[in-house]
Amino acid sequence: MKRFNAIVAVLALVLAACGLADDGATTTTSAEAETPTTEATTPPEATDTTTADTQVTEPEAEGPSGDPIVIGAALPLTGEFADTGVFVRDGYQAMVEYWNENEGLLGRPVELIIEDDASDPGQAVSLLEKLITVDGVDLVLGGYPGSSAAAQMAVAEQHGMVYVSMGGHMASF
Numbered sequence: 001m002k003r004f005n006a007i008v009a010v011l012a013l014v015l016a017a018c019g020l021a022d023d024g025a026t027t028t029t030s031a032e033a034e035t036p037t038t039e040a041t042t043p044p045e046a047t048d049t050t051t052a053d054t055q056v057t058e059p060e061a062e063g064p065s066g067d068p069i070v071i072g073a074a075l076p077l078t079g080e081f082a083d084t085g086v087f088v089r090d091g092y093q094a095m096v097e098y099w100n101e102n103e104g105l106l107g108r109p110v111e112l113i114i115e116d117d118a119s120d121p122g123q124a125v126s127l128l129e130k131l132i133t134v135d136g137v138d139l140v141l142g143g144y145p146g147s148s149a150a151a152q153m154a155v156a157e158q159h160g161m162v163y164v165s166m167g168g169h170m171a172s173f
Contacts, residue, residue, distance in 0.1 A: 064104020072113040072131035073141040079119025124148030
């Protein structure tokens with residue numbers, strides 16, 4: 001749990017440093033894609049009730065509000081590295097669920113888009129490029145460290161994106 005909390009804190013700091021804290025520059029996206037995706041649901045937003053002279057905002061439920069922060073990853077959900085990829089996906093989903101059940105990330109809901117790279121490093125790179133350029137994610141999470149993460153880092157760097165990966169101990173990183 002300490003490691004999970006540390007990751008949450010680091011991601012919050014990274015996003016804050018990137019200027020994603022309610023500056024209106026966040027791109028929201030839907031998970032429509034040709035490859036299988038998994039998207040976490042976001043809680044309902046507050047509704048406005050307008051009277052003749054005043055406007056009152058009454059939240060339907062407590063929790064994060066505003067434009068979601070969209071996080072994307074390309075993981076090996078099928079193929080040679082699927083066992084690890086599915087494990088990582090489940091961890092990413094648990095992280096997003098935790099945030100959305102609490103105060104969100106920087107007070108905003110979080111959406112997660114995960115693409116299956118089929119354990120193919122070339123596919124992983126292409127899918128990361130798509131997540132950034134087509135889906136407009138705000139943050140990318142690392143893929144499988146043994147096969148694709150080092151190659152994905154170059155794509156993230158090319159687009160000026162922060163790349164958070166679980167394989168920081170590897171020499172190739």
